[in-house]
Amino acid sequence: MTPLLPPDQSAQTLIQALPYIREFSGKTIVVKYGGNAMIDEGLKRAVMTDIVLMRYVGINPILVHGGGPEVSEAMRRMGKEPAFIGGLRVTDEETMEIVEMVLAGKTNKNIVAHLNREGGKAVGLSGKDANLLVAQKDTRRGDIGFVGRITDVDPGIIHTLTAAGYIPVISSVAIGSDGESFNVNADTAAGALAAALGATKLILMTDVEGLYRDFNDKASLLSEMTTGEVDAMIASGAADKGMIPKLEACLDALDGGVERAHIIDGRRPHALLIEVFTDSGIGTMIR
Amino acid sequence: MTPLLPPDQSAQTLIQALPYIREFSGKTIVVKYGGNAMIDEGLKRAVMTDIVLMRYVGINPILVHGGGPEVSEAMRRMGKEPAFIGGLRVTDEETMEIVEMVLAGKTNKNIVAHLNREGGKAVGLSGKDANLLVAQKDTRRGDIGFVGRITDVDPGIIHTLTAAGYIPVISSVAIGSDGESFNVNADTAAGALAAALGATKLILMTDVEGLYRDFNDKASLLSEMTTGEVDAMIASGAADKGMIPKLEACLDALDGGVERAHIIDGRRPHALLIEVFTDSGIGTMIR
Amino acid sequence: MTPLLPPDQSAQTLIQALPYIREFSGKTIVVKYGGNAMIDEGLKRAVMTDIVLMRYVGINPILVHGGGPEVSEAMRRMGKEPAFIGGLRVTDEETMEIVEMVLAGKTNKNIVAHLNREGGKAVGLSGKDANLLVAQKDTRRGDIGFVGRITDVDPGIIHTLTAAGYIPVISSVAIGSDGESFNVNADTAAGALAAALGATKLILMTDVEGLYRDFNDKASLLSEMTTGEVDAMIASGAADKGMIPKLEACLDALDGGVERAHIIDGRRPHALLIEVFTDSGIGTMIR
Amino acid sequence: MTPLLPPDQSAQTLIQALPYIREFSGKTIVVKYGGNAMIDEGLKRAVMTDIVLMRYVGINPILVHGGGPEVSEAMRRMGKEPAFIGGLRVTDEETMEIVEMVLAGKTNKNIVAHLNREGGKAVGLSGKDANLLVAQKDTRRGDIGFVGRITDVDPGIIHTLTAAGYIPVISSVAIGSDGESFNVNADTAAGALAAALGATKLILMTDVEGLYRDFNDKASLLSEMTTGEVDAMIASGAADKGMIPKLEACLDALDGGVERAHIIDGRRPHALLIEVFTDSGIGTMIR
Amino acid sequence: MTPLLPPDQSAQTLIQALPYIREFSGKTIVVKYGGNAMIDEGLKRAVMTDIVLMRYVGINPILVHGGGPEVSEAMRRMGKEPAFIGGLRVTDEETMEIVEMVLAGKTNKNIVAHLNREGGKAVGLSGKDANLLVAQKDTRRGDIGFVGRITDVDPGIIHTLTAAGYIPVISSVAIGSDGESFNVNADTAAGALAAALGATKLILMTDVEGLYRDFNDKASLLSEMTTGEVDAMIASGAADKGMIPKLEACLDALDGGVERAHIIDGRRPHALLIEVFTDSGIGTMIR
């Protein structure tokens, strides 16, 4: 536990957050939660308090999560070896069942319990609930099974929950037209939700500091980019492969009316609060 | 598919349901869904349409489910042999994780998807969501791990959802004071919810016709009992062991203000509709 | 009393109505009630239960009625011989007073009492109440007295009543600019109301099976027509004279945004339910 | 038309009404409308403007009416001679039908049309609408047919209408448990409604100046009485026979929580306004 | 105290006001209160009752006031001599402080107390409250200190207050971008508010009868003018200098959507009521 600041400095700090509280009061912020911040217990707790605090100061935070490592671990326990093609999990029917059990039954409820313990009122959903995320088979990289592309978002249930003070936590599973489940990328889901909700911000928590002009030069971190620059980075091949779905999620969100998208370093404790409530923007902001 | 009735007879049948529609319009009915009706695809679909119809005619149906067989199967796939003491599953930490994944991640979302396909707007919850079901360790039969006894119900999220037209589907997992998960009996959870919601009816779907005066004499089916008679049946040892948690759930609900509790035969297609919308009460009604 | 179906078939029948309940839930359906269905006690009771059922499953039914035979009978009892020109009642001041007394004071309240007995909450109105139907003298067939042409509909009172769960029952009397009463055609009034309310359906109950391609060939019943075909039928003179105001009411309603208009056979018990809740559309549907 | 006052005096007069407008703003006043004020065209128009004005200054006026003379006239036109026993109309089935047609179909709608012409939004009801007035046979004076005694008032529809700005106009017809109609005394109906609505005032419009200590001495007009004094007046036989139902209506209303009951002289133009908005209480006030 | 009219004439007078009550019910009327009507105790009380009466009959009156003479008197008591340039008060910082104390602390609260005594629920505001009136330095006549030109009106607080039944009373002080106070012309403020509120009428109370075609010929009073005529009057120099800000306030209001602007003679008791509730429009109406 961090030693307490003297009370006068604490008060001063609260006051420095006031302009940001004012700015985001009543606004919706969609956070893709993932990476180390989901594994390290200390980081996890920090994220949970950050989210609860955001809710108490009048912001509507929406949490979206995947959970790759936990899925792979559960698969192995069930005697199945995970396989990936082009970064996407090969998802046969049995794998899809495991994905859904892990994401909606374990990871999701675990996050919910943590938020409630910090004083939030969280409700966990998958994209199947109230047809929140509708998808169809993603065949862009051939047939790799129940991997889905989001075709529709019905944000009604999110509005119902946030109006009543709840914090929605959404696992990246979508529903198909025959009621089947699809595994969807959590960054993409977060971007689609942010657009459908008219969110003010989309924040993707990653395990990198942000985007670099030159990936090999850690000193070339970009604190701000335009959508044009992101397009160019993707087109030029300069973007890291693993970063591409995140960049596309940001572009989709901005294209759908979201004001700003952020790629932040989830390894830093309270990265969310620092991004939202201080002058020190962190990571890369795209607009 | 059942052959269609001539339209005039169809109309006549609708009219015969009118007094029941009038009676239950605006009321809450908690249904414990389980047994064969959860396994047989035809029965399952019948239950789903029954629930959606209830919602459309102005009733607030609440579905509570367990999922024992699916849990045992998943355990075996993960190389764990299920064990039971006095009918309760021995639930170590790893088992609890599997219980929760299966109930909240697979069974629950499967029911939700089915309801939505029939035109409902279903939302799946576990007892962890919004602290709906709070439990502590049940030590009445010694320490058998994460088996819980419900100590508190916070029905706020259910009111939020039903007021907005959603059908809540609740898996029988509760939250402990340290955020840990507890496996709770689904009949008991349904009874506790019915009481907390001020429900009009509690309906437990089983794989028997109802209660018998003499368990060995199928002709002694009891269509109606008082709580006093149920107390006596339990005290005398005449009640079937597996039936006792169901009877206790009924007594708790009635004690908590629910008007009527029903033990019905889920093996009969549309048993719910028959119970709610026709003269032919089925199974055993307790009041 | 029709013998009861076995409960399983009853349940099946309710389920078959579900898609229709879903479709019309929250929608407004204007029904012109008249003919034999208003005279025969059995048919009358069937219509009343049909209307109450519609209300309970979430539909807003609006009933509009005339009452020619009762008016003529009352006139004769008062020593006045009814007279008609071109199908329209010659309506001097004294006749108008009788028309209004019979429609608003007898027929209307009789329907209201029947609906309330079946469990509805009905409220009877004439077009004078809250200036619901405003008319001016209809001189298209010369001066035949207080026969009116509707010039304005103020649906405010209908919205107030349906929002509070009431079933409005409206007699076909309108108000003139000097507060005088006008006798208006009930089919026309129903059509005008359906348009003003943005109703989904207009249903005219008649004493015929529907429209025939050839009026003398009962086998030529048309189950569906377009507005163009109806226009043509009127222009060609093929339409039965008594049917023309009904057809015009349908065209006016469709023109005003109503989705479908139906001419159904009120002599068939529960014709309304059959039309609304079964696959077997009956009579003629115009769109 | 009364000559206009100079504008300064008009303003002064409005100001003198202010304390009364303040006092009754948001309150309910039930007015039994009858006698000469219902026959004389000038008086009638004055009552209508008074009622509309009351509504515009924030009062909820409720009008209740009978219509004896019009009923008798209609009966004679239909060849039936009116008969009375103890002041109550002998009401066989045919008479009841005529009573209802005249009151609900003619008198009621006529009042509604007048109020609407003065700028009100009036809605006419009989006691059958929404089961507003429920009655059973009144056998206190032997069997004189469909004369009813009010046993229940369901004021729901009145609250719906007044909340939406409408002026309810109610004819003195009640509904029996089998849906049959009953002729009820309009003063009694007004008193029962005033109690059920928690009205502030009940005002009975009559053709006398008020109550007299000595009926033969016009100088003995009583401007104020207590309920005890009214009880005594009835017990002593000093009360005029025709006045007794009015006095009983007042006592019932006061007993039911109404603050004041007034018997006023409807022959005086704008008697309502004078009673409600000026210092000059007129007639007899009972409390 | 004016002698009371006979009650029948009082009633008649109320009725004559009914068409005006109907017309303005629910509408907003902005009144600039000033001149003799603010000094003479009898006139003052008459204005207060007029405003309270307007509120009780469903109008939303908004009162705007300045208070020049009281300011000058307070300045002299504090040893400062008032100075004016082109009709505008030279307003150094100390003067501004006195202006604000007198208007917002004395005049405003005095009006509020008077309205409350007459039964109103008044709330006093200055343009600083909730940033109601925002201004910047008016340099059109050189630098004469804290004299402001209104640049923005935020009517939110007015809507909050009127929806809850309060009568807003607003002193003519505005706020600058650095939180400093500005002295603004009360007529101008009233016009700007009327436009921002979508008022139906703007009424300026003055110490003249109205506008004259020829200022020296009292017989040339104009009862009605168009905005074009007012423009011409200003352009031609025919308008009295002191009248120009009033005329401009009227033009601004009409330009902003207000239906009618009135310049009335506040020296006449109840001039407001006479203008609003009688046939005798007084003063000059511009549209």
Added chain:
Amino acid sequence: MTPLLPPDQSAQTLIQALPYIREFSGKTIVVKYGGNAMIDEGLKRAVMTDIVLMRYVGINPILVHGGGPEVSEAMRRMGKEPAFIGGLRVTDEETMEIVEMVLAGKTNKNIVAHLNREGGKAVGLSGKDANLLVAQKDTRRGDIGFVGRITDVDPGIIHTLTAAGYIPVISSVAIGSDGESFNVNADTAAGALAAALGATKLILMTDVEGLYRDFNDKASLLSEMTTGEVDAMIASGAADKGMIPKLEACLDALDGGVERAHIIDGRRPHALLIEVFTDSGIGTMIR
């Protein structure tokens, strides 16, 4: 300007405030603002930001202020020498006028402008507005003029304003039964308001550290007292004279249902935030 903390520490500080934000979210806190915190520009700005922050995190802060020094200064500028008897200002009519002008017209609007500049939506009121504070002459210390004792609080306007997001700022002037103004003690007014509003906390800002067991021993500061101990302190004469009205205000508030009353040191920057949002309670808490 305090140097900024490193962002990580800022985030940590925000998190440490979370339990307090949770606790007071939706609660009402009445703050008596006075002393040095009202004079020193730095302290003033700190208080304003503290109040705005409280509002943004969901608390309803209500500010009550007096303004003695400014009143005395204005009196002297008008050539009147302030006089006091037993700590109360001798308040003749002219003095009362100055008190009101200064408090309601200068101090109040100045606070409002400051709050709005920090992003609040503040509305200034005196006790005269909407009859918020009603008083009668306080004769407990003889006749010292328009010094009042609060007899009634009508908190309606406060509820209207806080529900719409406004911050009410109230000057300590009350209204008498004849509309006259009374000078009331601001601490007392704050206590009475806290009780009438069912506030959670009353906080009195003073120029002392809190209460001392022994006034001469600065080391004997009491961090917590019970109402019994406060009663005893007053009875024993140990309480500082100037402190007595503050202690009585606290007792009145606690007696009226307020949970805690605090006497804090307004000379410390952000004393409000420190008290409300940190572990370090400051000053003396009474319960």
